[in-house]
Amino acid sequence: MLNLIIVSSYLLIIFLNFFTSKRVFKYNNGKILLTTIPINNIDDVEVKEIASRAFFHFKSVTAVAVMFSIVMYFLDDSLLMIMYILAIYLYIVINMILINKSIKEMRKLKKEKNYATFTRKYIDLSLHNEIYKISIGKKMWLIPLIILSTGLLGVSFFVKLHIYLSILTFILLISFLAIDIAIKKSPLKIISDNKEKNFYFNKMKTIKIEEKIFIIANVLSVMYVFSVYFTSIDNFNLLAFLSVMIATLLSYLYIAISLQKADEMISQNIEDDKFIQDDDEFYDILGYKNPNDKRILIPDPINSSKLIINRGNKKGKAVFTLFSAFTVFVLFFSIFAILPSDYxxxxxxxxxxxxxxxxxxxxxxxxxxxxxxxxxxxxxxxxxxxxxxxxxxxxxxxxxxxxxxxxxxxxxxxxxxxxxxxxxxxxxxxxxxxxxxxxxxxxxxxxxxxxx
Known part of the structure; x- marks a missing residue:
């Protein structure tokens, strides 16, 4: 059963990574393989060849990772945990290397073909104000937090709280707030000279998805309270815990699909290249590096629900270094913790x-x-x-x-x-x-x- 749970978790991570990363190979908000390409050149043979070849490599690495799960299932559990960690890191690193190679190919082609793109950034302050007026206010996000807090307080009068699960529920709930912040920080998309059209698509991209996240967060906060209650009654009954984790993962997937559809809809309705900003020099496989941008976190051009670190300024560079060091630490710490130990x-x-x-x-x-x-x-x-x-x-x-x-x-x-x-x-x-x-x-x- 443990092997089945670990392998299922591994496959879920691989599939989620595949689902969210495959957008880099498709035309999205003016970019393909993190390279700004004019609308009229998206269907050029060379552009499609590089993108198709890159996606084929990505799918091949993913297929090997999925097949490796069969081997993992039959491993001893201590070895399984080590391979679980290494396989995920290896999958990500190999794909980063291959994608980076394809990005360089695409940018080389762009330079050789002299694809004309724009560097002007279109900003509509009136649109920003209109969207801001109908967005969910920060204070509203206190509602799911209050539901969870008061619910757990009420539960504590009847049973001894499962402290670790209680902390986990708060972390999961705050993660939905983080997604909402990432969406709000995403710049509004100006895709037309028609203000009504801009308002409609940005409303679909931000307000409608924000409303979905808010509803999901409130529903999950109630589910979290019940899961903590039933798990606290019987610490050995994992059904409540598993059900709420599945509900959370399905919610993440639903939000990711909604964001992808909204991005695709916007990309398909961009009227002219002048509405696409060419900022390729600041984007690479590691994220964003712009010394002229004082922000530490900026929206990911590929994944609207994610923020990436600006390595161009000192604060961003420090955050990126600390995050990278922490990632490496977690890798080695996890392996060290799993390895056998004498008493x-x-x-x-x-x-x-x-x-x-x-x-x-x-x-x-x-x-x-x-x-x-x-x-x-x-x-x-x-x-x-x-x-x-x-x-x-x-x-x-x-x-x-x-x-x-x-x-x-x-x-x-x-x-x-x-x-x-x-x-x-x-x-x-x-x-x-x-x-x-x-x-x-x-x-x-x-x-x-x-x-x-």
């Missing part, structure tokens, strides 16, 4: 210290209530609160049904387990790689902690 057990006169990577416990002799060698770990449902849990080993904070919160330092293929109950602390379960080693450890612990 370091040290004895002293008055205590025992047990540690594994980020987790450690100091067991004071005076606080020990009992030390028991169990023939096997309690046959109850177990969920991980935080830590590492693979078929090979489990260590960190876990919750065991009918037992409560515990700390585990277990090699899962070893049957025998040492249970250490401590006054006013979590019960600790620990063993070694073999039953014999576990028995020897039990004798040492017994001598050190229970001797008078």
């Amino acid at each position: 370091d057990i040290r004895f002293s006169e008055k205590s025992i210290k047990i540690s594994a990577k980020f987790y450690n416990d100091k067991i004071e002799k005076s606080k020990v209530e009992s030390v028991t060698l169990l023939e096997e770990f309690p046959k109850q449902r177990v969920i991980r609160t935080n830590g590492t849990g693979t078929s090979y080993q489990s260590y960190g904070n876990f919750n065991v049904q009918n037992v409560g919160d515990v700390r585990l330092y277990l090699f899962n293929k070893t049957k025998k387990v040492i249970e250490i109950k401590i006054k006013n602390q979590k019960t600790i379960y620990v063993n070694m790689k073999t039953d014999k080693e576990t028995e020897d450890l039990y004798e040492k612990i017994e001598k050190n902690l229970l001797k008078k």
Whole structure:
């Protein structure tokens, strides 16, 4: 089941990336492969050849990534998690390299063919004011946040809140607010000399989609409250959690499709090249780099629901560097956290210290209530609160049904387990790689902690 969930998650990420990225190969808001091409030249043979070849490579890499999921399904879970992380990063990096190569080809062709494009930027302040008047105000976004906050507060009077899921619901809800901000920051599209036409298409692109996001956010905030309630009643019942995650993912997909349709509609109705701004020099595969633009975040020309970092100014460069460093850190940290770890057990006169990577416990002799060698770990449902849990080993904070919160330092293929109950602390379960080693450890612990 774990393998199925991980592989499904992997496929979902690949498909979402494919769906959102494929727009770079099509004519969108005057650009194709991040290159501004005049409307009359979009159907030129050379332009179509470069775009088609680039899209073929993109589809081929995606097909290989999808087929690799079959291999992943049969891997041991610790290896599966490592391959899961590496495969996603590799998929993104390979596509970035190939797309960047195609962008250079398209820009070289543009230069050779001397495609005439415009650098003038059309701005209509009256249109901006009209759209702003009918947009959803910032204060309105307090409604879904208030629904979630008051709902969770009400739930806390009846059950002990599942704190991690509660935090996750707030993060998910705020992500919808972030999408709304990205859409509002997107410049309005001037595609015609007809003001009514400009108003209509921009209303469809911003106001209508913003209304959809607002409705979805309110509905999901109610769903989040119920999911936290039912999960808090029974931490081992993941149905509520899974249903709300599926609803969230489907909502993201619906918004992405709506934005894509709106962008395509606008692109198809641009009347003249003069309404397309040529700013190719500022865009590359890593995003945006314009030293004359003081903004840190700017709308992505390909994906309207996303903001990209301006690496052209000092603040933007600092943010981009920190974000890149954080991404690399997450990659190596995730792999390090998944890799197997031996347990370091040290004895002293008055205590025992047990540690594994980020987790450690100091067991004071005076606080020990009992030390028991169990023939096997309690046959109850177990969920991980935080830590590492693979078929090979489990260590960190876990919750065991009918037992409560515990700390585990277990090699899962070893049957025998040492249970250490401590006054006013979590019960600790620990063993070694073999039953014999576990028995020897039990004798040492017994001598050190229970001797008078």
